[in-house]
Amino acid sequence: MPPREGTYGLLAEFDTPSDLVRAAQQARHDGWRRMDCYTPYPVEEAAEAIGFHRNKVPLLTLIGGLMGVAAMFSLETWVSTLAYPLNIGGRPTYSWPAFIIPAYEWTILFAGLSAAFGMLALNGLPTLYHPLFNAPNFRDGATTDKFFLCLEALDPKFDLVESKKYLEGLQPVSVVEVEY
Amino acid sequence: MAHETHAKTLPADLSAPAFVDGWKTRAFVVGAVFSVLAAGLAALDHSIDHLLRGWLLGLMLTFGFSVGGLALLMVQYLSGGKWGLLLRRPLEAMSRTLPLVFVYWVVIALSLKKLYLWAQIDDAAAALKAGVINEVQAHAIEFKRPMLNSTAFIVVSVICFAIWGIYAWRLNVLGLKRDADSPASTPVWIKRFENISGHGVLVYSITMTAAAIYWVMSLDPTWYSSVYGLLFLVGQAYSVLALSIIVSISLSKAEPFKTILRQTEQHDLGKFTFAFVMLNIYLAFSQFLIIWSGNLPEEIPWYLDRFRGGWGVIITLDFIFHWLIPFSLLLSRDLKRNKKRLIRVCQWMVFAKAFDLFWLIEPNFKDAARNLHFSWGILEYVAVPVAMVAFWVAYFSAQLKTRPLVQSNDPHVAEILEPEHAHA
Numbered sequence: 001m002p003p004r005e006g007t008y009g010l011l012a013e014f015d016t017p018s019d020l021v022r023a024a025q026q027a028r029h030d031g032w033r034r035m036d037c038y039t040p041y042p043v044e045e046a047a048e049a050i051g052f053h054r055n056k057v058p059l060l061t062l063i064g065g066l067m068g069v070a071a072m073f074s075l076e077t078w079v080s081t082l083a084y085p086l087n088i089g090g091r092p093t094y095s096w097p098a099f100i101i102p103a104y105e106w107t108i109l110f111a112g113l114s115a116a117f118g119m120l121a122l123n124g125l126p127t128l129y130h131p132l133f134n135a136p137n138f139r140d141g142a143t144t145d146k147f148f149l150c151l152e153a154l155d156p157k158f159d160l161v162e163s164k165k166y167l168e169g170l171q172p173v174s175v176v177e178v179e180y
Numbered sequence: 181m182a183h184e185t186h187a188k189t190l191p192a193d194l195s196a197p198a199f200v201d202g203w204k205t206r207a208f209v210v211g212a213v214f215s216v217l218a219a220g221l222a223a224l225d226h227s228i229d230h231l232l233r234g235w236l237l238g239l240m241l242t243f244g245f246s247v248g249g250l251a252l253l254m255v256q257y258l259s260g261g262k263w264g265l266l267l268r269r270p271l272e273a274m275s276r277t278l279p280l281v282f283v284y285w286v287v288i289a290l291s292l293k294k295l296y297l298w299a300q301i302d303d304a305a306a307a308l309k310a311g312v313i314n315e316v317q318a319h320a321i322e323f324k325r326p327m328l329n330s331t332a333f334i335v336v337s338v339i340c341f342a343i344w345g346i347y348a349w350r351l352n353v354l355g356l357k358r359d360a361d362s363p364a365s366t367p368v369w370i371k372r373f374e375n376i377s378g379h380g381v382l383v384y385s386i387t388m389t390a391a392a393i394y395w396v397m398s399l400d401p402t403w404y405s406s407v408y409g410l411l412f413l414v415g416q417a418y419s420v421l422a423l424s425i426i427v428s429i430s431l432s433k434a435e436p437f438k439t440i441l442r443q444t445e446q447h448d449l450g451k452f453t454f455a456f457v458m459l460n461i462y463l464a465f466s467q468f469l470i471i472w473s474g475n476l477p478e479e480i481p482w483y484l485d486r487f488r489g490g491w492g493v494i495i496t497l498d499f500i501f502h503w504l505i506p507f508s509l510l511l512s513r514d515l516k517r518n519k520k521r522l523i524r525v526c527q528w529m530v531f532a533k534a535f536d537l538f539w540l541i542e543p544n545f546k547d548a549a550r551n552l553h554f555s556w557g558i559l560e561y562v563a564v565p566v567a568m569v570a571f572w573v574a575y576f577s578a579q580l581k582t583r584p585l586v587q588s589n590d591p592h593v594a595e596i597l598e599p600e601h602a603h604a
Contacts, residue, residue: 018599045600058513089475097472100465 004180008131009035009152010163011138012172017043020147023170024049027151030166034155038132038148046147057118064114065107072106073099131180138178150178188439188597194584197434204577211570218563221556230557232287232294233545234564237537239284240396240412241565242572244533245423246281248416249274250348251384252424254377257351263448265592266440270427272355273579274420275348280575282341284568288395289334297321298328298401316478320402328401333394340387347380359589366591388413399544403482407467414460419533421453422526427580429523436586443517444600450516453526457510461503485543490552498539501532534565 014020017039024037028050037046076099080086085093120126132138132150142148149172151163160177167175222231253271256264292299298321301307308318321328351373358369389409397408405411429446431437471479486495506529515521538561542548586593 021599091475097469101469 006180007153007160008134008178008180009150009154009158010160010167011132011135011176011178012149012151012167012170013137013141013174013176014147014149014172015145017046017147019171020149021045021049023149023172026170027149031157032151032155034152034158036150036152038138038142038150040141040143040145040147043147055122057115057122060118060122061111061115064118065111068106068108068110069103071110072103076102131178135176135178137174137176146173187594187599190586190588190593190597191435191439194436194586194588196581196583196585197431199434200431200577200580203430204574207570207574207577211567211574214563214567214570218560218567221559221563225555225557225560227557229294229545230555230560231564232291233541234560234562235284235287235568236295236395237534237541237561238565238568239281239288240537240541241419241530241534242277242284242568243281243391244412244416244419245274245572245576246277247275247344247384247388248420249424250278250344250351251381251388251413251416252420253351254347254380254384257373257377258381260592261448262592262596263445263452265587265590265596266428266445267424267449268355268587269583269585270424270431270580271420272352272583273576274423275344276352276579277572277575278341278345278348280572285337285341289337292330292333296328296333296398296401298324298398299330299333316402324401328398333398336390336394340391343383343387347376347384350376351380355587356583359584359587361589363589366589369589385409385413388416396540399541400482400485403479405467405471405479405482407463411460411463411467414456414463415533415536418453418456418460419530421449421456422529422533425449425453425526426523426530429519431585432519436584440586440596442596442600445596446519446522447513447516450510450522453529454507454510454516457503457506457529461507485549486539489550491539491543491550494539494552498532498536501528502536506532 012023014023020037020039021043024035024046027035033051035050037043037050039046077094080095080099081093087093088095132142132148137146138148140146149167149170151158151167157163164175164177218231218234222228249271253268253275256267256271288295297313297317301313301318301321304313304318304322307313308315313321326332354369354372354376358373361369389412392409392412396412397404425446428437428441428449432441468483471483474480485491506525509515509521509525515525542558542561543550
């Protein structure tokens with residue numbers, strides 16, 4: 001794929017999460033779809049405001065957990081009944097109460113690993129380059145105390161002049177154009 | 181544009197909404213109906229044995245709401261957090277129901293001989309000879325006599341009630357004084373509440389253990405488990421959190437809870453409850469695993485009494501009701517944020533707690549151990565606790581009405597009025 005050129009989008013800066021959420025809600029209401037919010041910490045309402053759909057991480061976690069419990073429980077059952085049956089205090093070889101704790105630990109382990117790697121696989125991290133890093137105020141503020149709304153050029157409604165006017169109407173601190 | 185402009189304001193009238201009176205009336209009606217039912221069942225059964233066993237279940241349940249509420253009140257003073265501010269007044273009201281729980285307990289104290297084997301047997305050697313008890317029981321009753329006797333039972337219980345009463349009284353009195361004071365004094369008040377609650381939580385865990393041992397564990401004088409007090413302690417958190425969610429969601433139909441119960445805190449409470457669902461099964465299962473692994477004749481019969489003769493069905497259902505269902509449902513983030521569904525799960529959890537207590541209490545008795553069977557009496561386990569909990573709810577509703585529902589002299593009040601996205 002040849003490197004993209006031109007405008008990536010317009011970046012509006014806000015001082016508070018409330019202002020960002022209101023602006024994002026307004027933009028969504030006015031028909032914008034290709035946009036994103038950037039905040040120093042998770043702001044769930046911002047995600048909801050731009051119509052963030054559900055992701056599959058919970059499902060992956062559940063599947064991971066079920067795989068963990070199934071794997072460990074069957075391993076223990078196989079070892080204790082078939083591979084190496086031992087008589088421990090006259091108990092039956094299939095003594096399920098003793099299998100619960102390792103099976104439980106594996107549930108947690110597999111679910112945790114699935115959540116972490118599933119998250120990385122689905123969100124595209126690690127990303128080495130992002131056009132927004134070209135904006136100096138983004139570099140300085142996005143991880144500390146600023147809240148950003150970016151309208152992307154891919155949106156059919158996007159027009160450099162009109163969109164800039166529109167964003168300024170949302171009363172941000174500043175609006176800058178970001179290049180690829 | 182500062183986000184302060186988005187903040188809501190606390191309603192001028194912070195008193196409990198009018199429908200709380202409706203709860204009281206309804207609870208009275210339910211209590212009356214089930215009392216009549218309980219009396220009828222006792223007549224059909226020609227004995228009040230099961231009525232008293234059901235009474236013990238009802239005592240443990242309402243005791244959990246009351247003293248568990250006191251404990252959670254102290255915990256939230258220590259931990260802070262907006263969920264604590266939200267629950268403060270409902271928890272205070274729960275702690276003020278202690279007099280009713282004491283009255284419930286008096287009935288048990290008056291009928292020790294009907295419930296507790298150690299109270300029935302005056303002379304263990306003679307009872308052994310007559311074949312009323314077996315050798316293990318005779319030995320245990322004789323050996324534990326200094327601890328398990330009527331005087332000790334009553335003295336220890338009364339001391340426990342006095343201690344809980346002092347803490348409940350102090351926290352409730354100071355809670356009102358704090359609101360009357362100026363906001364400038366808040367740091368002093370926070371320290372004051374911490375200083376009471378710190379040792380309060382410690383003392384609570386000790387007195388709770390004593391109460392759980394005397395009231396329930398000693399039903400079987402031969403058996404002991406060192407985790408028993410902790411099991412009841414976690415069980416109280418389980419049922420009190422469920423009850424607190426039920427109360428706060430029900431109150432949120434009107435002001436002031438409509439304003440202050442935000443989705444964030446509701447979600448937090450759901451997560452907190454989920455943690456106790458997990459801790460509850462963790463302790464219950466580890467007690468079982470240790471005793472099962474040891475397989476010692478002193479300990480294992482307690483479980484055999486509760487597994488064999490039909491009880492296997494009950495423990496399986498208990499596992500499903502008490503853990504599997506709340507655990508699976510509370511996993512869901514959407515459910516924890518949905519008022520209607522969360523309240524259903526919490527109501528289920530209160531039922532599940534009662535079901536678990538049934539499994540703990542009934543097999544202690546000779547006629548029921550390893551022999552789950554139907555008698556009219558067994559239905560007392562439904563009738564009596566429902567009536568007792570209903571009267572408790574009526575008392576609680578009356579207490580809820582006596583104070584404003586929000587403690588206003590607290591820095592969290594401003595935060596809870598802000599929009600949900602204002603803080604990380």
